[in-house]
Amino acid sequence: MKVNHNQLTLAREYRGWTQTKLSKAVQGLSQSNLSKFEKGLGGLSDEILEKIFNVLQFPKGFFERKISVELETANYRKKNTIPKSIIQDFETSCTFIGYIIDEMSNSIDYPDFSLKTLDIEEGYTPEEIAQFTRKDFRIFDNEPIEDIFRIIEDKGIIIYELNANEKFDGISLFTKKGFPVIVLNKKLPNDRKRFTLAHELGHLIMHTAFPVPNIRDKEQEANDFASEFLMPERAIRNSLEGLKLSSLSALKSYWLTSKASIIRRAYSLGVINQNKYKYFNIELSRIGEKKNEKGSVSIDEAITFDMAVKLHLKELEYTYDDLANAFDLPEDVIQRYVLKQNLFLKPKLTVN
Secondary structure (H helix, E strand, O other): OOOOHHHHHHHHHHOOOOHHHHHHHOOOOOHHHHHHHHOOOOOOOHHHHHHHHHHHOOOHHHHHOOOOEEEOOOOHHHOOOOOHHHHHHHHHHHHHHHHHHHHHOOOEEOOOOOOOOOOHHHOOOHHHHHHHHHHHOOOOOOOOOOOHHHHHHHOOOEEEEEOOOOOOOEEEEEEOOOOEEEEEEOOOOHHHHHHHHHHHHHHHHHOOOOOOOOOOOHHHHHHHHHHHHHOOHHHHHHHHOOOOHHHHHHHHHHHOOOHHHHHHHHHHOOOOOHHHHHHHHHHHHHOOOOOOOOOOOOOOOOOHHHHHHHHHHHHOOOOHHHHHHHHOOOHHHHHHHHHOOOOOOOOOOEEO
């Protein structure tokens, strides 16, 4: 029986099982043989493989596939506070999301990726690249970015909101077929969603098409990009002069960014010194707004993935069972990543 060993690992990790747990659940399977198989160093009998398929409750066809995505993982993997199991669940989710996006592309057309990528090694700064990107989006310097989901998706980047662990804000990836995707934590407040989207957009534009030397801090570069993209220096600097705690709410309402990011912006631009920066953050903590700020900001919604699902269900007349069978996925994977989507939107995609 021809089985892709990486698929077995993916199915096992999706179920949250260790090699030890799986080997104990399958009679005749030793952990040693399972470990070697997952590393591509040995084979397993057809009988054992059939037992594994049944225990993991994945269809046989799934194990013959080759599912992979390119994840931008630099930031959260450096956080030693995140348990391996939580990272594993998040990355497995991203892998399945990318795979489902690819599979739906066999029947529908996504918007083309139409943003210019720029290489910092050619002498650009993250702020300059953010300025070029705003022009690409046809956004004036003094304008806040309102429909951030729409403008990003109109450029061919698919955004998927995932109910993820609070340790994760978001991640950017390319699917196996090359579609750019941002997976965003659905639980974030809107101001953090907006900054995270801009941050991941920076990764896609600055870091995915070019080699990045290890001495560079990609996360700081993405933060610098996001700050300039959402709050251009030429537009915001004057309003940050003489910054007061009482003025943060108005600035937040206008720029649609968090008070914390506005304070960081003032500090990074040299408008306030380190002592003042510390003071503002202490005050945010004192008034209980360090994690959850008062005053929500508006935000639109991602629609590309939802529309792809709707076209399959409404125009192509798939059922959820049909999707599971066509994609070689168990029903619970379809339920987790597809069934939850909002299907009451006007189509913007086309059927092939």
